[in-house]
Amino acid sequence: MSARHTLAIVGAGPTTLMFLNELLQLATVLLRDLDITVFEASDSPGRGFAFGDDAIHPCLLSNNTPDEIPVLTMPFSQWYRQENRKPEKAEDVHSNVVTRAAIGAYFSFSYKIIFQKLIERGLAIRHEKNTVVENLKRCPQGIQLSLNSGNSEYFEKVFINYGKERSGGTLNNTLQPYPVARYANxxxxxxxxxxxxxxxxxxxxxxxxxxxxxxxxxxKLVYNSPEEWTVNLFSSHGTFPRIWYSSHYKDPRGHLNENLRF
Structure with a gap:
């Protein structure tokens, strides 16, 4: 009988999601020698910081179309229709730009499905939510992970799959851009x-x-706010990025412009 390999994954964001999806492609016999534990600081797996509810505003766009989002348990467009209860004859979402919140929800949905499929395939895997790894060090028993619960666990290998937001800005008296709610409110x-x-x-x-x-x-698009406020944008280049947005805007000749660039 071959020895089991204990693996710890710190962070359950998109990187870990893609890793688990790759494991799903392996032969079942290869999964039986693995013992995996995923530690996630939040209670929502798969999203990570970039697509998490705490970091983004619901209206922020991803600058990605559904066709550019990796296919996991099902294509994004199919999942989107299913979640929004849209009939197949409804307007196609293939060419529309997707919000970050929608991608995050899709990733979270896919993570849970893939996780369950791995268990059904015989993989020993567990997910520890709301668990922060505060420290790690090598010791005779392996790699020791110190958790916010006060407990410690030991593993043969540890993968760090999370991005850490900086606590301060790069200039004095500045804030990091995410989460927007920190300063928008x-x-x-x-x-x-x-x-x-x-x-x-x-x-x-x-x-x-x-x-x-x-x-x-x-x-005409009109913006209204109950109070007056101003935004000053500073750019070293003096230009905005080229952002691709699918648009149903009609030009003066009445032609539908499907590839409007701003």
């Missing part, structure tokens, strides 16, 4: 955003949706 009169990358656009979009609302009036 504040009653500030002026916001200064350094940079006009996609992250900068996320900042402005998150602030705008938090402090007001976009509506259509006489076929």
């Amino acid at each position: 504040a009653s500030l009169k002026t916001y200064t955003v350094i940079g006009t990358s996609l992250t900068g656009i996320d900042c402005v979009t998150g602030i705008a949706h938090t402090r007001g609302a976009f509506t259509y009036h006489n076929n």
Whole structure:
């Protein structure tokens, strides 16, 4: 009988999700020698920081179409229709830009399905949610993980699969862009955003949706906010990024523009 290999994975975000999906492609006999534990600081697996509810605003876009999202348990478009109870004859979502929140929900859904399938295939795997790995060190028993519960566990191999947000900004008196709610909910009169990358656009979009609302009036997009505030964008290049958005905007000739770029 071959020896079992104990593996710990710290973080249950998209990287771990893709890793587990790869394990699902292996022969069952190869899975029987593995004993895996996944430690996740939050209670929502698969999302990670980039697509997690705590870090993003529901309206932030991903700049990805469904066809660019990896197929896991099912294609994203199929999952989207299923979750939103949209009939097959409804408007196709293949060419629409997806929100980060939707991708996060899809990843979380897929993680749970893949996790259960691995168990059914005979893999010894467990998921520890709301568990923070505070320290690790080598010792005679293997690699010791010290947990926020005060307990310690030992493993043969440890994989670190998480990204850590920096606690402070790169300049004095600045904030990191995520989560947007950290500053969007504040009653500030002026916001200064350094940079006009996609992250900068996320900042402005998150602030705008938090402090007001976009509506259509006489076929024009109008923004209304109950209070006055200003955003100043600073860019070293003086240009905005090229963002691909599918659009149903009609040009002056009445032609539908499916590939409008801003």
